Amino acid sequence: MLIIREQQLEKFIAADDRELLSTVAQAVIRANPQRVSAIRTERLTAMIQLGIETARAAGMKKAVDIGIFVALMFEIGPHFYRHPRVAEVLQDQNYSMTERLTQLPERVSDEVWDEIVHAYEAEFWFPEKRRAAA
């Protein structure tokens, strides 16, 4: 019987950062093609790179978790993970990170999801413009 360890599985998904970027881009585009269809390729690549950095800084390690995290940043808001209720679920050590992320719709109320959407800041995706304004 062929046994594939988790580390090997990670390499199948994305062996390096370049492949990770491509995998996450695919996840974001397939999750909601209309959401990103008007964004030029260079900008979308920069946005996904920023999303990956944010996901890693928030503790995401596996490609699947980074993919889900970045897709949520695009769909719900780039700071979704900072909401106290979401943060509480993401810190629940009883489950793996993939389980915590997939449990979010059940464990976070409609009101909280709406609050996150309302707090959306387009400027997040344009760090060079935020730096210029500072």
Add this chain to the structure above:
Amino acid sequence: MIPNQEYLRKAADQAHVVRELAEKVKEGDEKKAAELEIEMERLAFYQASARGSAKERARKVIESAKTTVIGRAITQPLPKLK
């Protein structure tokens, strides 16, 4: 999913903002190009938000992203046996 009326209205207003900025850029106001890019991103977000409940959209996005990323492992060729 039931469309979100608040975001349908926001998207319509934002489309107007984008149209006006695009006109200025077309007339040669290059400074507005950067602003236009941000406002277009805002429009795309509002249009996505107008599609329905945030919670349901989150559920769909989570499932789709998970399937896509795990699917990559399945479609990769296996390493050669030594």
